[in-house]
Amino acid sequence: MVSSVVQALPVGILPEPLLRAESTGGKFLLMAFAVLLFAAIFGLVLFLASLFKGREGEKVQGFLFALPAIFLLAVGLLYPAILTIIQSLRGRSGEAGFSLDNYVQMFTQPELLTVLRNTALWVVLVPFLATAIGLLYAILIDRARGEAFAKALIFLPMAISMVGAGIIWKFVYQYKQTERPQIGLLNGVLKALGFETQQFLLDAPLNTLMLIVVMVWIQAGFAMTVLSAAIKAIPDDIIEAARLDGVSGFRMFRFITLPSIRSALVVVLTTIGIGTLKVFDIVRTMTAGQFDTSVVANEFYNQSFRYNAPGLGAALAVLLFILVIPIVTYNIVQMRKEA
Template sequence: MVNQILYAAITIVIGVGFAFIYFWGSNWLLDRLLSTENVDGPTSIRRDSLRTRIRPWLFLFPALFFLTVYLVYPVFETIRLTFYDGGGRNFVGSSNWLWALNSPAFVQSLINNALWLIVVPSAATAFGLLVAVLADRLWWGNIAKSMVFMPMAISFVGASVIWKFIYDYRGSGEQIGLLNAAVMAFGGEPQAWITLPFWNNFFLMVILVWIQTGFAMVILSAALRGIPEETIEAARIDGASDIRIFFDIMVPQILPTILVVWTTITIVVLKIFDIVLAMTGGQWDTQVLANLMYDQMFRANHFGHGSVVALVIMIAVLPVMIWNIRQASSEQGTH
């Protein structure tokens, strides 16, 4: 533990020191190279202008460099590998794509991802909106919001470990799983919940809904506070019920925010990996695209198949992400 803290501290010192040396050194070098000392007239103006144009790029360069190395280059390398064999050496054309179309595991992963996309964003957004509305009516609403938001502070793997105990099944022995304890309390039989084909996908989805509801609640609660109080009061004076106010006034006014929350959670779902790996490892028909990519890339050591799956995930995420960014930008522009 002490060694880990020491290594972390050393890493921070080195990182901050390197950043200081880079930014100070690059600006010092720029000022020296384009110095206006002993220079008059148009040359001085030209150097000042050039120095002003170059300086912002000195600050942007580290970010652009790491984006290129860790984002742009891997994208093009992944596209290249989709046309090569497992070792990434021999060109095989479209055979990796044909493998994906004819692979039962790939088809099963697509179906499971589609299920996750239908259930999780809708459920998390709906529960988040419900909590945001109801919590404002309670004197202990802030406490309730804190409790709902708390799972956001837990990693996906940590949340999976918690829910693994909830779904735990011990065969014919004493049951310690909370869900089986509840089932037995009502006279039912304990089940190995995460091994039940098809239904086990929904048991895994509950974990992500539990985590993302807090995110949806915070964003939607802020949006609800932006609704003019006069509008709601006028509706109450006209005799509108709380349900009518919710569906006819609140929801339409925060609909853009609801869509942003929904699409943000959709992006998370498209990249879901940790929960499935920690809970089932992709067994019992729970495989999703990210887990299939991991299996093909690092377990089967077939870079071609893994790259195809990775590219499919990227293609699925990109339109949603672009729409989300544009929607968020338009939201900012209207305020």
Template structure:
């Protein structure tokens, strides 16, 4: 037997043990439900018990541990009170990360949703809508890391005397301009990073909004057109009010994803040149600088920023449900 085969045996054993434990839990649940009459609440509790156990061990306990670490020093042993939270509002790098995150969460959801809305309105009732949606859907199949690599090549810079490999600088040079380091100049470099995320997320907005637009009765738009309304007026006064619930869901989903952005920043700039965001700063403080307490405090702040969006989305779904 080869060394690799021997090395893989413990992993296979752990996998088999996990499958056996899962099968045993499921069997016990089924047995408990079929032993006799079980009240509805008791049955629901029995069925939910494994999921609640996993949520507790995989989400709740780590969240409480992170909260406790946010009040400790870099080693996680000494209590420092609110020092890490004071550091967040006094340190320049942390303030830049917070500022950039807030800019991201305003600009990216609004831009990607606006682009998706205009595109969806243009193709929603077209007989070729499936084909027309393909170009904006394709970037969704690319990971954020892949999108970052693609756009890093688009913004690539070389001196004027050298041949340009970046598409944007190649266009600038072709029209007689000087190549620029697009990802270095602050604060414009933050906007150039956002383009990569808008490129990947506009398709998500377009697909959902196209479905919502198709559900709007065509007679409304036709009546407005007969009354002399322009396409822009029809979009603003009829289409948008009719699809407001879907529009809100898209905006909230985009905002939640944008608050957690990490991959694009890490791939394109590594958080340099004042492009850091909270998620990337949390990573740097925890794993690069060894400041566990500061990283935990940033994680708590990120959780607090995401919570209102998630709560609003849950309430909206309950109302529509």
């Protein structure tokens, strides 16, 4: 974002070598200039805000304090988004002109239709499986002995990067012929049970499901943490009143627990859903999108940087943005209802 802000400045304010910042010294100079620019803008905002007093002045002060953030969002988010949309409306290789060919190809080419199918499968399965596992775990260990330790076990994968998790699970799925010694945990178990070993990352659509397992493994800890806090926030008098009325077991969950944590469920589902739409690291690390496992984010990378098709890559990025909008909108609507 700093580079975008600096490049947006009028020509002549910075020397050309500093704008490029190709050398180590140039990068340090660019960083120093960014820090000084931030300090100068912050000081100017404080000075201007001090000139306004009273209730009307508070409104002006609020606008002044929000102005730098609005500017950074415009330069670092809105401006690149507009450029991406324009790029998507050009030819596949980014040639000048107006065309919808990139969007037509996206919904007609068999390879890209597979990408869209895989993405839909991720978005349907990951949020619901991760949330269901996290909720079940939170209910089972609630107020149990060793609750903190049990929570730490399922939360640990959240501390691992997506790339690290991908490498770990790639070893878990490692394939060797049945008669050979196995180094993959899953195939080792299959061999020990007398079954043939499987190529979990090569055979479609099984390989996509195996990649989804990794994402569920990571996100279940997040779901458990949020939902466990929501369960503990349920007032004790509501639970006691339900028990006095003879409510227990599944009925307690359905009529008391579930309605009480509804807002937390919405947050968890939408947050995991947005993260799943943007999944890239796991696919890139484990299969590189080969064997019919690619998703929209990975295909955007491939088209833009490997296949010299920035126009099609931009169209995929726009599609990703459009898919996120309904989830974010629904989340905002639900949060306003709860407010």
